[in-house]
Amino acid sequence: MAHGGEGPVQERDVLIVGAGLSGVGAAWHLQHRCPDRSYAILEARAGMGGTWDLFRYPGIRSDSDMYTFGYAFRPWTDGKVFADGPSIRRYVEDTASEAGINRHIRFGRRVTSASWDSATARWTLTADGPDGRETWRARFIMLCSGYYRYDRGYMPEFEGLEDFKGRVIHPQHWPEDTDYAGRRVVVIGSGATAVTLVPAMAESAAHVIMLQRSPTYIAARPQRDAIADFLRKILPGRMAYGLTRIKNIGLAMFFFQLSRRWPGFVKKGVLKQIRAELGADFDVERHFTPRYDPWDQRFCLAPEGDFFQALKSGQASIVTDQIDRFTPEGVRLKSGEVIEADLVIPATGLEMQVGGGIDISVDGAPFTASETITYRGMMLSGVPNAAMAFGYTNASWTLKIDLTCERVCRMLTHMARTGADYAVPVPPGEIETLPLLDFSSGYVQRALPGLPRQGARTPWKTHQNYVLDMLTIRFGRLEDGHLQFRKAGAEAAPASLAAAAE
Template sequence: MTPENELLDVLIVGAGLSGIGAAHVLQRRCPGKTYQILEARPALGGTWDLFRYPGVRSDSDMHTLGYSFRPWTNPKAIADGPAILDYLHATAEEAGIIRHIRFDHKVLSATWSSADACWTVAVAHNGQQLRLKARFLYACSGYYDYEQAYRPEFAGESDFRGRIVQPQFWPENLNYDGQQVVVLGSGATAVTLVPTMAESAAHVTMLQRSPSFVVSQPSEDALANRLRRWLPGGLAHRLTRWKNVLLGIVQYAIARGRPALVKRQIVRLAARQLGPDYDVATHFTPRYNPWDQRICLVPDGDLFRAIRKGRAAVVTDEIERFTPNGLQLKSGRELPADLVVLATGLKIKLLGGMQLTVDGQPVRPSETLSYRGMMLSGVPNLLMAFGYTNASWTLKVDLTANYFCRLLRYLDRHQLAIAVPRRPTDLLARPLLDFSSGYVQRAGGELPRQGSRRPWFVHQNYLKDLLNIRYTRINDGTLQLGPAGRMPGS
């Protein structure tokens, strides 16, 4: 392990999907660079180690959510959490990344000095505070709070004789066999929990204030599984990955271009799954258009199947209050419950909550603009892994890691040390994410913003980013580059 007083080339924050991928690309493309990964938790895996609720799984296919450099060979393309965690462990162990990870190291703050051209990072570990120095800081800590979830309060909770749990903090060995379960929410977590819990609970009710788009997809990619039998593993993976990327881009474009048509089709498919007598207009017809919020994926129609069998139900209503035996709804109906699961959403926390200071001036990310979706205006030598809302997170993360290595090699060739994006004075700012989901709307004061033109405009499109990130010039006139000693462009 690198001594505390040694200057590293790169400090990566977070040993989840993004951090392991970033380290792998860095080792391969910049083999001489020294780096460490700071992980606040005692194990790697990030989301896939934190979430332990029943049925936890990916909400996009693993051929695009997995790494470009490591084929996904599991027959199931929509994979469960343990399978994804095994994939991450195997990637980190085979590449020797494990020895670069400092577990139980929580980043508190990072202070930049232009005179020294480095970050000094304050880290909490075993009740003590350490200080590490690095030329570049690479934030791969995701965008939500691991320590808190969004937790609305309801009247009468203290009267309830049952148990209330949150998926993000699922109790170990929680037994709900034979119980009446109510899951609050209609997003990806809720539609995952309901069919899984319905296998052993007496009954599960998904209680939603308003419906989400829910689409069934086969858990296995038949073409991918055939290609693996016919072709070398790497080639089969690349072909499947590109097939899924292009299919996703086309489907998204059609949904945004013809929203009424796509909405009718999604609702029609749900009605076909649920039968002619089911009230899809109330329970599966959202008020918004497709991709105003993320579409919920149910592998092999498991949610619809649980409803058809009578093991689960959907109720669209609002909570008036908790009662001793369940929930009183505003419609007057009472839902019996032994267990209530609050699948009510995430709480945004950017950069793992670390506080940034640049040459003595505190930085608020919400007052910055996002450069190429990966750097912050006015903040030098800081990269941020931030994925797509309409496709697999890892697609953008992979582009970011490869761009970062191009940047490092460019700086080395030209004997430069500092890279900082400078915002033009005439640039209009707009929200980073054009998304109506509650967790995004609640995070207005946390996220940076984007600009009205390139390279400040954030594309939610892998092909456009591939051209604008992989093949763009590093020295593009917006990214200011300079030697150690003073901030470029200041």
Template sequence: MSRDGKSGGSIGGDTDGMAEHFDVLIIGAGLSGIGAAWRLQEQLPGKTYAILEARDAIGGTWDLFRYPGVRSDSDMFTLSYPFRPWRGAESIAPGEQIRRYIEDTAIDGGIMPHIRFGSRVETADWSSATARWTLRLTDRSELTADFVYGCAGYYSYDTGYQPDFPGLDDFPGQVVHPQFWPADLDYAGKRVVVIGSGATAVTLVPAMAQDAAHVTMLQRSPTYLTVLPPRDVVFDVARRILPLHAASKVARVKNLAVTQGFYQLARRRPKRVRQLLRAFAVRALKDPAYVDEHFNPAYEPWDQRLCVIPDGDLYQVIRSGQAAVVTDHIDHFEAGGIRLRSGRLLEADVVVCATGLSLVPLGGIRASVDGTPVDIGAHAAYRGLMLSGVPNLAYCIGYVNASWTLRADLVHRYVLRLLRHLDRHGFAAAVPNDPGGQGRPLLDLSAGYVQRALDKFPRQGDRDPWLVRQNYLRDVLSFPRADVTRDMTFTRRLAPLEEIAS
């Protein structure tokens, strides 16, 4: 099967005129983009569409990241598509299994011929006269679409966040970023320092500790961790008495209830959850002082995303002496390693900067409406999926407190209901009205990588439908019934289709 997507990408497209035209163009062939295409084919089979993927492979995040131990930080029964339940044995799955699952979904759904690999969108320009978007790619080709749906996530695939550490040029060892992991990196028998304490860092440390001489996780401040089993006991029991499909659904419902319940408990009873997490860590490490120094943060649980360590693997390598945690600030790099503000030298041969992502909305596409550039940060987020004042453009962002796909699938189905409304009433465009006044950030987390990019993203409003609630159990009831006409202006095409084609 061709991986460049060029031969099959025009399926359903109108090649009359200067640019190929599609009813819908989806940006990104990762978890969200493939899910969106599946739903589009399922619910609006008459629509023509293409998926524009900047890279040369399917899978998005799960193809890009290749560092040791890369895995999901959500359980696969909720991260998988509801229309294609997870059937693997592991609930916390390796990245390659997730990538293969996405690819298999695209193959089984007949989606692969619609994907155009190596198609990076540079600009998207809306014309009110024609009620169409014109997308210009980096290869100078153009496509037009009635509707554009951004499914490229919220971070840059080209650059990760890399602080400017003093003296970095004086360090003779190797410095790598997890987003661009060298396939030939040899760290066997070497001293490794992993800078960071997020999901990537807590995955890397136990994975690298198996071969490295020693691994140190260097963090600026303590972090919360939660332990989950790598396999789902409920699923293992259910599959003995139920068909596989039904057993997956049982595990999915159970995990939804547990994760949402735990999040709500953390927001309502943060002191109680803090005590629980500390107790788990003390039980695993047998050292209350060590836990209080490194795993008892000043912030409340879920002010930042809670990191999962399957089977307590990080705690295990710390107890074995293969790894350690240091909580301190970097003063500078030098020939022997990293000098900390406390004066201590962390000796290192390899340094991994798990320092976070560089966030960017809409995959970095520059958009304009009738020639006026769209400053995304100056707009309000309509239901967390459209921009005030911008017609026929939706974007997909999942939950920050639960599996990404849970919200992504709700957004897919909402977008399709909006498209169905346009068709039913003969409208060409839907434009969310500006609500006036803005509230919390769209991504409401205190993590540094989020705070650095707040001005790039739209903000929420102060009322429905401009609020984004991190509550799947509420959303799954309200989203399917949400009024697609509320705070929305609908327009018809100003120019006849015959003039557009000519």
């Protein structure tokens, strides 16, 4: 992108980075809870929707139910429990349009740096815009750009890939005009993306093979919620949505706790359901029995059992083995078998990053994510007036985002009332830390060394529990001795974990 001269500095009370599900939700909360605060959303892409605008691969859909994945303040009325990507994108767009949020979005602005100055209690952001570099200034920033790299997905090094005569497409960069009708397709991976791609592509491909190194837990779920449909018939829409939401939150928490306390019981039940879906002759033990316990990684969901239907129909099959190398015809496995393919899709995961890859500094000190500790799962130690949108791993992403936005608005109101200019989380000198995520998924394990840490105790522990978070984030004391409220010019808090421990 060509850079012209920098234009005038544009100022807002709050700057939101990202116009996806989280960014639009943050804007709604600001408008309704802090209507006197000015704000803008800086979005790198040409349209809103974030993940749901980026991913265009066949069958793209949510893997969380829409009654909890939707906003608390705007009922999901489509009826489908697991919505397709375009429907979710429209839901985000309609939310922004109805609330007038779209007037505050500045598209084509990729934020490259964010610098905090305690003397003025202001953030200065630089963004590559359509007419060159722009400078923005704000009292508070909300990083709503997700947790993974938008410019690339994770791609393992496959020996012989350059020898393959077919086509290789990573699902994160799916060309919408891709024609795979009548083609032999190999999907590498066993996560949510692979489980979504296989039944969607099997409808027109000659055959689809899901090639997995190890199995994942997959559960069939209805596409309609019978209780939600009944409640909508007898109650006002918003009340029916609220009750369904409470029900689904409770069920998700119950199943997660059941999985953690009695993993063998849950594993047995899941495998029993799969055997019922596929029949006694299918090798469930080999292809559907993971080496890990339930909820050590996210469950994959198959709406109406579509994944299992594709296997039963013969349009798709599953192979559990390791790749030796690519050949001109396809993929050779460690067992010696060669799978011939016209199209290979490496559904091999994401690359995680903090804050959208923005170059962040605090009072001139460069920010290093791995040297910080999360505060209530929404702020980072030593980083003033900044919140990040980071949802749950064991429940719907949006549940935590709604709570984070409420807490930010409480903080802004508190600072206005008390005359404080900024809030910064400061950990105690002695604090036990743990990895941010207790998850065995490959994309998490690869990213952990570069992610923030969490503490062993509240408020530094990142709870994966909606009810506990709701009580502490929504009603807990703001001045809790860990979040310090200061005036402009006050000494900056240590920006790193190492400094905090000195």
